[in-house]
Amino acid sequence: MTAALRAMTAADVPAVMALENETFPEDAWSEQMLRDELAGQPHARHYVVAEEPSGTIVGYAGLAAAGGQGDVQTIAVRADRQGRGVGAALLTELLAEAARRGCAEVFLEVRADNDRARALYERFGFERIGVRKCYYQPSGMDAIVMRCQARESGPAGFVRGNVR
Template sequence: MSEVVLRPMTMADLPVVHRLERTLFPEDPWSEEMLRGELADQPRTRHYVVAEDSGGEIVGYAGLAAAGGQADVQTIAVRADRRGSGTGAALLTELLDEAVRRNSEAVFLEVRADNDPARRLYERFGFERVGIRRGYYQPSGTDAIVMCRKLRTRPPMGFNRESM
């Protein structure tokens, strides 16, 4: 596994991150304005990080939205030449840790139905398929698989006769 350092994403990172976004997701990249909007909500409801290699070059990034006990992975992206190096796992670990810090009960995400490596990563981390969004990714019309990982369950609430 190649070493990466994770740090909070800043507005200064947007040109590099957006260039990666366009390269990695050529059919449906987020605009720089969309990314800027996500960062504007950080840290209130968002948590975005970048992964840097030993030379300080950004090789991946990820973002989480979290509010009201639920978290959603907004994006995870790893430069093609760094896939399989553990960078995606490091980014996902950070997002899950942040969801726990924010007292989320579950984390949801959508993954392209044709992205088997990403789906396997999520399954390795305990995500389970809970639904499908037909034609979610545009303009290709590719389906999204909705996945969820429970982080904690609520304690029993209310009256319990057995405890009396």
């Protein structure tokens, strides 16, 4: 991976929104939703971007954390950078932040048809615990609910599989 992770700022919103709309064309967040999430930093939110040396943002991710529980809000990687470790680096950062905030477990929802993302989450120790029917709108796609529990071994206290 040639991208470096750094905190997301309001100045990143246009680039992140372009990537959001490209990655999730049917159910992209609105710009206001993203700005509202950023307003929660650093108190209850942690958002990062993956930026190449050229300044191009090729991925982003966000975590909500409160009351000993973390929730992966979003992870996206530009299509031509997928499979190169960017998503794994973003997820590693979110899990590390969850551990720093004392989270005993981290939850997420992933589209039922996103096999690549589910495989990544499973490598990091996430397990399927439920389904939210018709969660993603307007497509009506189900969401698979997954959970990763903190353990004493592994980086940041969370079990993690092999990452390329």
